[in-house]
Amino acid sequence: MNLLAVYERLQGHFKIKDCWWPHETTFEIMVGALLTQNTAWGNVEKAIKNLKTEGLLNIKSLSKINRKKLEEAIRPSGFYKQKAGYLSAFSKHLYTKYKGDLNAFFNRDTHIIRRELLLYKGVGKETADSMLLYAGNKLIFVIDAYTKRMCFRLELTELGDYDKLQLFFQDNLRNDLFLYKQFHALIVELGKNFCKSNPLCGKCPLKRKCKQQGISEKLKKRESREL
Ligand code: SF4
Known part of the structure; x- marks a missing residue:
């Protein structure tokens, strides 16, 4: 599953509008x-x-x-x-x-x-x-714990440190500020609502493409070691 397909599925599910980060200034x-x-x-x-x-x-x-x-x-x-x-x-x-x-x-x-x-x-x-x-509206992708977990479980890329994961997103997405902001917001929503440490795969919008579909004890141990 490529990154854009993940984005489209998540956007289709969560339908986040612009200005996800609440702010007045x-x-x-x-x-x-x-x-x-x-x-x-x-x-x-x-x-x-x-x-x-x-x-x-x-x-x-x-x-x-x-x-x-x-x-x-x-x-x-x-x-x-x-x-x-x-x-x-x-x-x-x-x-x-x-x-x-x-x-x-x-x-x-x-x-x-x-x-x-x-x-x-x-x-x-x-x-x-x-x-x-x-x-600052600068084109730079934010990596957080939810992003690492999603990449690990979907096997999107080999796990790496912050900089490697950031490059993976930046190399595989078009240069689009809206896309960067929305995608990060959608990953946070996925992590909060479905892809938790004990994932709720049944209703997850990515479940058809996800190889984990629930997480075995073995994988959990690997995850706690590597993430
Ligand atoms: S199917 Fe489960 S493990 Fe896969 S992304 Fe969704 S919640 Fe996470």
């Missing part, structure tokens, strides 16, 4: 990408709601905010002390170096921005690429 996407690590999206929504209620969801406010106040606001997102440190340093950098102007930040070569993002504490490849794709 570009900065909100970046904050969400930082806060979503190691927690469910529902908890991020609560933290973002707190920031909005306090009028803090902007670069200037977050760059100047008292740390305790920030910790309290983002507490629902978990690891809140650590994340408050990341968010505060990240916002300060955007405010001092780019005067809080995200157009200036994103209006550069993708690889230069990515290298810079990866220097921030708390920003790994998945977070950086989520910011680049959804906030």
